[in-house]
Amino acid sequence: MGAVVSKDQSVITALENQDAGELRTALKDLTTAELRNVCKAYIPDDENQCTVLHYATWQDNTDLLAPLLDYVDDFEVRDGLGWTPLMTAVNRGSKQNASMLLARGALIDCDWAGGMSLIADAMNYNDVELVTMLMDHGARVIPTSEMLADGEDQNAFYLLHYAVDDGLYDIAKLLIEKGRIPLNTLDQAGWGAIHLAAGHNNIEMLTLLMEKGADINIKDSQGNTPLSWAREMNAIGAIQELEKRGASADREWHGEKPELKTPEERAEETYPEEEYTEDVESEQWQGASNGIEFDRFDIEVEDPKLKAQESLNGKDSNMFDALQHQRTLPAQATY
Known part of the structure; x- marks a missing residue:
């Protein structure tokens, strides 16, 4: 997937400004095909290949993520660091965004550990509701016998x-x-x-x-x-x-x-x-x-x-x- 084309810059700017109204206006100018592409397109020149969907997820604002979800055709898209949007939501401590992604079928095993590392990350927030949500969607809390044997x-x-x-x-x-x-x-x-x-x-x-x-x-x-x-x-x-x-x-x-x-x-x-x-x-x-100002955040990316x-x-x-x-x-x- 290539970089976001210039006419989609307004979507990125709206997310940067955390302006849901601005975002809805920007989305109206795109066709369905363009909307599908913009969701998984990379932010220009971002060294970690952050996609628009990942960036919207990180905002911890359902009004910014919800308008995009109907056009996402791959909820397991990974940024350049290997993170899915669900992993991003959990590391942000965003219960609402995590809930919406799970409702759309985001895989709990995106961490290759049956969701155990998602729960470990959610525990950083001491958030019982978030941990419960992950468990309710099948996140593993117990290592398998094979894991323990090794x-x-x-x-x-x-x-x-x-x-x-x-x-x-x-x-x-x-x-x-x-x-x-x-x-x-x-x-x-x-x-x-x-x-x-x-x-x-x-x-x-x-x-x-x-x-x-x-x-x-x-x-x-x-x-x-x-x-x-x-x-x-x-x-x-x-x-x-x-x-x-x-x-x-x-x-x-x-x-x-x-x-x-x-x-x-x-x-x-x-x-x-x-x-x-x-x-x-x-x-x-x-x-x-690339001339776009936006918040930086530190996450566990290994x-x-x-x-x-x-x-x-x-x-x-x-x-x-x-x-x-x-x-x-x-x-x-x-x-």
């Missing part, structure tokens, strides 16, 4: 571990109750979700896991129980709660001490405060393409098939954060 399978997203590690109580509850996600699975680092809850001293999460049937004496890959984690991390509340329920622990810690960070600490490491001055931030969020494994390269999986060991830093994309 310790290097980069599609084996451990969603409950993500939720526990980030303290997303409502998401964790949803995954357990609606998704019936197993509670005693060890992730690629060899840790159980309950180990993370104990180590973080998250009593609410720890109680949820225990009340839903998590094994309070499950051992990580080094042989440490949740009580061992709580003691090693000096998590007083977790120690008291586990001991009250009869949990056990060896006298000595086995292996190296895991490094647990709060979401705030991870964010600080990922985006050091000193790197973001007002001038830099302004440069990041304003851009131009191939979902590579996301998990890339983050493991060159690291001791027992010595870094459970979430970070599967989610790498987002690449930069400009739309």
Whole structure:
């Protein structure tokens, strides 16, 4: 598909201006065939080959996306980074646009992982409604046995571990109750979700896991129980709660001490405060393409098939954060 022809520039400008009236006027000047082509046409000179449909989806405005949907003949069209419009909507946290795309038949398996990476991305917003929507449309929350059997399978997203590690109580509850996600699975680092809850001293999460049937004496890959984690991390509340329920622990810690960070600490490491001055931030969020000014946004753009494994390269999986060991830093994309 070539670049958008000049007479369709008004469509792009309307999307840039987020003006639904302007968009409707621009669409009236196009034939049905032209409308079908403009939906999947690339923005001129955009290095990531952003299509008009992707750009409309990113606006998080149903009035901008809806007028285009009747003319889309391929909801799986991918931009130059391999993203479908549904992937774009989820990464934008746009429930409305994601809902419209799913209603039109957008594939939940566009991420090559049965929708698991879509849910992982939706969890970044701690949005129970968005996660529920994806699950209702068939998104997988449990890795297949084949994924789990292969310790290097980069599609084996451990969603409950993500939720526990980030303290997303409502998401964790949803995954357990609606998704019936197993509670005693060890992730690629060899840790159980309950180990993370104990180590973080998250009593609410720890109680949820225990009340839903998590094994309070499950051992990580080094042989440490949740009580061992709580003691090693000096998590007083977790120690008291586990001991009250009869949990056990060896006298000595086995292996190296895991490094647990709060979401705030991870964010600080990922985006050091000193790197973001007002001038830099302004440069990041304003851009131009072929004379067209529009918002920039940063999204996670790596191939979902590579996301998990890339983050493991060159690291001791027992010595870094459970979430970070599967989610790498987002690449930069400009739309």
